[in-house]
Amino acid sequence: MKYLTSTLEIPIRFSETDAMGVVWHGNYLKFFEDAREHFGKIYGLDNLKIHDKGFFIPIVHSEINHKASLHYGEIAVVHSKLIYKESAKIIFEFEVINKSTEQIAATGSTTQVYLDAETRLLELTKPEFIIEWENKQNWNDEK
Amino acid sequence: MKYLTSTLEIPIRFSETDAMGVVWHGNYLKFFEDAREHFGKIYGLDNLKIHDKGFFIPIVHSEINHKASLHYGEIAVVHSKLIYKESAKIIFEFEVINKSTEQIAATGSTTQVYLDAETRLLELTKPEFIIEWENKQNWNDEK
Amino acid sequence: MKYLTSTLEIPIRFSETDAMGVVWHGNYLKFFEDAREHFGKIYGLDNLKIHDKGFFIPIVHSEINHKASLHYGEIAVVHSKLIYKESAKIIFEFEVINKSTEQIAATGSTTQVYLDAETRLLELTKPEFIIEWENKQNWNDEK
Amino acid sequence: MKYLTSTLEIPIRFSETDAMGVVWHGNYLKFFEDAREHFGKIYGLDNLKIHDKGFFIPIVHSEINHKASLHYGEIAVVHSKLIYKESAKIIFEFEVINKSTEQIAATGSTTQVYLDAETRLLELTKPEFIIEWENKQNWNDEK
Numbered sequence: 231m232k233y234l235t236s237t238l239e240i241p242i243r244f245s246e247t248d249a250m251g252v253v254w255h256g257n258y259l260k261f262f263e264d265a266r267e268h269f270g271k272i273y274g275l276d277n278l279k280i281h282d283k284g285f286f287i288p289i290v291h292s293e294i295n296h297k298a299s300l301h302y303g304e305i306a307v308v309h310s311k312l313i314y315k316e317s318a319k320i321i322f323e324f325e326v327i328n329k330s331t332e333q334i335a336a337t338g339s340t341t342q343v344y345l346d347a348e349t350r351l352l353e354l355t356k357p358e359f360i361i362e363w364e365n366k367q368n369w370n371d372e373k
Numbered sequence: 374m375k376y377l378t379s380t381l382e383i384p385i386r387f388s389e390t391d392a393m394g395v396v397w398h399g400n401y402l403k404f405f406e407d408a409r410e411h412f413g414k415i416y417g418l419d420n421l422k423i424h425d426k427g428f429f430i431p432i433v434h435s436e437i438n439h440k441a442s443l444h445y446g447e448i449a450v451v452h453s454k455l456i457y458k459e460s461a462k463i464i465f466e467f468e469v470i471n472k473s474t475e476q477i478a479a480t481g482s483t484t485q486v487y488l489d490a491e492t493r494l495l496e497l498t499k500p501e502f503i504i505e506w507e508n509k510q511n512w513n514d515e516k
Numbered sequence: 517m518k519y520l521t522s523t524l525e526i527p528i529r530f531s532e533t534d535a536m537g538v539v540w541h542g543n544y545l546k547f548f549e550d551a552r553e554h555f556g557k558i559y560g561l562d563n564l565k566i567h568d569k570g571f572f573i574p575i576v577h578s579e580i581n582h583k584a585s586l587h588y589g590e591i592a593v594v595h596s597k598l599i600y601k602e603s604a605k606i607i608f609e610f611e612v613i614n615k616s617t618e619q620i621a622a623t624g625s626t627t628q629v630y631l632d633a634e635t636r637l638l639e640l641t642k643p644e645f646i647i648e649w650e651n652k653q654n655w656n657d658e659k
Numbered sequence: 660m661k662y663l664t665s666t667l668e669i670p671i672r673f674s675e676t677d678a679m680g681v682v683w684h685g686n687y688l689k690f691f692e693d694a695r696e697h698f699g700k701i702y703g704l705d706n707l708k709i710h711d712k713g714f715f716i717p718i719v720h721s722e723i724n725h726k727a728s729l730h731y732g733e734i735a736v737v738h739s740k741l742i743y744k745e746s747a748k749i750i751f752e753f754e755v756i757n758k759s760t761e762q763i764a765a766t767g768s769t770t771q772v773y774l775d776a777e778t779r780l781l782e783l784t785k786p787e788f789i790i791e792w793e794n795k796q797n798w799n800d801e802k
Contacts, residue, residue, distance in 0.1 A: 420588075
């Protein structure tokens with residue numbers, strides 16, 4: 231498995247908590263989005279660049295496993311891992327750590343596909359500029 | 374003062390509460406939006422129709438006064454009042470009642486203006502179709 | 517497989533859309549929450565009753581598959597299916613239909629567990645009042 | 660007028676935009692909350708400390724004036740100003756600048772009061788620890 235990683239710290243917002251006193255479960259998808267965004271900035275491939283090239287990359291699948299709660303005042307450390315794929319899919323895996331307890335709060339993943347921004351039709355192969363970008367990266371390799 | 378009114382019941386969503394166990398204050402702007410939407414449906418002047426006519430109606434001012442809390446499981450009753458204006462402004466006043474306690478949870482208002490959807494420039498006078506719509510309404514009058 | 521079903525219509529809120537002009541993907545977890553809530557009301561087993569009995573039922577897993585977009589002005593029809601389980605888990609499956617196009621917008625599922633509200637420890641067996649509730653339901657059966 | 664200031668940069672999240680392609684107006688209340696939070700950290704008086712002292716500080720009034728839009732990919736620079744008050748009120752004024760255009764996107768304010776965390780009753784005078792904190796600050800003075 232070839233992959234690239236990045237890490238983002240996200241302080242919990244008060245507005246993200248719910249009446250159980252913890253981060254509302256759906257907000258982890260915001261953390262994942264922030265983490266992808268951050269990954270894009272680090273590796274020079276953000277959403278806006280992808281839009282400029284004529285593509286949308288909507289989420290087609292997302293998944294969260296909750297292990298422990300996060301509270302207001304705590305910091306979520308989100309580790310993102312982009313998994314290299316031959317097919318025209320963008321798959322990220324995430325691990326959210328509670329910085330103070332060092333416990334895993336959640337794991338999860340998202341899958342994105344390429345749509346032509348004009349026709350909104352699915353791209354069956356990776357766009358050329360993506361392949362170029364992939365070739366320039368220094369992928370980790372795990373056997 | 375000439376005005377039109379409508380009333381909408383909104384059950385509180387769990388995701389709308391915060392760690393204090395009450396509706397997070399910013400969510401009242403969603404209630405106001407839902408209430409405007411509902412008003413539009415009742416009076417035949419919703420956002421989509423306005424967009425079709427070539428206008429955007431962004432919020433330029435909003436204001437909330439909080440009087441009491443709303444909790445998960447309760448129902449917010451939102452009374453909306455569209456105030457008739459000579460100028461090209463859409464002003465709504467809102468009163469949010471906690472259905473179970475009959476207490477006022479909040480009052481507030483929003484102001485919208487007309488933008489040309491193409492140029493995004495401010496309209497200084499009311500669009501023609503708005504004046505026609507206004508003429509057809511049966512306004513309440515308060516002295 | 518034994519199951520119970522319910523259906524909820526959710527008009528899309530403007531605040532739920534994103535800059536691609538469609539419902540932001542994370543908001544489907546709000547739809548799922550609303551749908552569980554609605555299910556609870558229909559079958560007499562809502563979150564507040566469960567809290568009163570001394571239990572929290574946090575989400576431990578959630579999953580969404582996106583098939584098509586939902587837009588402002590459209591109505592999401594959410595079909596919920598509670599799957600009967602021997603173990604102390606609450607598993608819902610969801611199907612979100614775009615009412616105007618009759619297309620599937622998304623499918624998904626959530627898994628909840630029982631926590632003791634005091635100790636916040638996991639319950640390994642179903643609470644007694646849940647078993648009583650289950651026995652009173654008229655389950656659909658599919659072979 | 661005596662006041663203290665702080666400044667926070669907030670990159671716009673994709674999930675914060677709406678179908679008009681701009682930040683949904685209600686999200687500015689999240690920016691204000693983040694800005695108050697940041698102010699609290701800088702001046703050593705955050706919400707959690709206030710809770711520990713036995714007080715809640717709910718928002719009783721909030722107000723936003725929108726001047727220009729913010730888009731995904733842009734950075735909001737939020738200038739916060741805590742206004743010194745003799746009465747038991749916490750008043751913040753905000754200015755949100757679009758970092759790339761240097762335009763004012765919005766101005767606004769929030770008012771908070773002190774509630775006893777146990778009784779949830781309004782405090783008519785400032786808590787002692789707040790007066791001590793105020794005395795230690797190096798207030799700006801404007802005539």
